[in-house]
Amino acid sequence: MALDVKTTTRTQPHWIVNPFEEIYSLWGKISDNPRDGSVAHLVGYVDTNDGSVGDFEMDVVFHSGERWLSFREGNRVYFVVPVNPREGVEGAYLRVLKVLREEL
Amino acid sequence: MKRKATSVEILAGKDEVIRILEDSPQFITNWPYVVKVSTRDGLVAEILLPRFLFKFGDTYRFSVMKDDTSYIYDGTGKRSHLIVTVTLKEWQTHTMADIELSYKGRGEFLLGKPLEVLLKGIGNGLKSLSEAPKQAPVPAISSHVADEVDFADPMSVANFLVKSRMVHSGLHVVQKGGLLNLVLELRENLKDDVLYVSGITQDGSKSFKLLLRKSQILALEYRSDNEIKVVKVEDDASARQALEFVSRIEGAYMVNAWVPVGGV
Incomplete structure (x- = not known):
């Protein structure tokens, strides 16, 4: 399985809280697609401090198409990221990581 | 007093x-x-x-x-x-x-x-x-769930994850050839036969997925910068091949482990 998101080596955000458990707790929602063709998105925020991620919160919403959105307000990065259940929990993690890299 | x-x-x-x-x-x-x-x-x-x-x-x-x-x-x-x-x-x-x-x-x-x-x-x-919930899965269900997983079909993995429980998540440094030791460590507190372990480096450049029943490898996906390899263990030759890839895995990985819980 090829992951769509390619990453380049740049400074890595350092996670103080393990993101995988949080993403996996949403897994039921991500893979349970209510309507054909709609795409699951992770929506939430991440608090960063000198490249390390302290607090974060996320949830799942569905949208008719893929939509990327992220902006930064002080130390807080807000994001909407499409996720693909085929990429697994790791794929979702990489997509959040990609947003963080762009915003940091 | x-x-x-x-x-x-x-x-x-x-x-x-x-x-x-x-x-x-x-x-x-x-x-x-x-x-x-x-x-x-x-x-x-x-x-x-x-x-x-x-x-x-x-x-x-x-x-x-x-x-x-x-x-x-x-x-x-x-x-x-x-x-x-x-x-x-x-x-x-x-x-x-x-x-x-x-x-x-x-x-x-x-x-x-x-x-x-x-x-x-x-x-x-x-x-x-x-x-805390007791760990008492029904072996018959979990074995059956494992049979449906095929790393060549990503949706089967996604469905497997829905029916599973995350038992471990953390950063581990894997020594060359030491992945199976890590798996043994993860197994110590688990009674389940089937275990799904996945790992990814923090920058996402390398990853692996491993499906095990007891100490036997059922399937493996290995991904590094330039190659993706999926092995489904069916005979001696594929078992050897899977072990060879397992021994190549080395470095700092975010390792997650799941066990099936049955259900829908």
């Missing part, structure tokens, strides 16, 4: 609570202020009670006494004496545990607050340990 008492309502059967109390080293490890527990030469625990600028530390040698309804943990230290008594009452839907703590010795007039925190912590620890 300073005495404190509290009671907690535990939403679990009496047998569950007794199971926790029986494993006294594990139980004591979960108390607050416990720095070290050793079982090499009897049950010995080092407890450090902080108060203002001082720290009242002592090493207690515990002896455990029990009867039908109560457990007594009697700790004798060099300068103090600590006794924890847990009395259980069983009701239809829950179990009440009355916990009494008594402390005699150094600093006993100062230590009101820390002893209260210690007592509350013991109660909460007992409650959450007893209420």
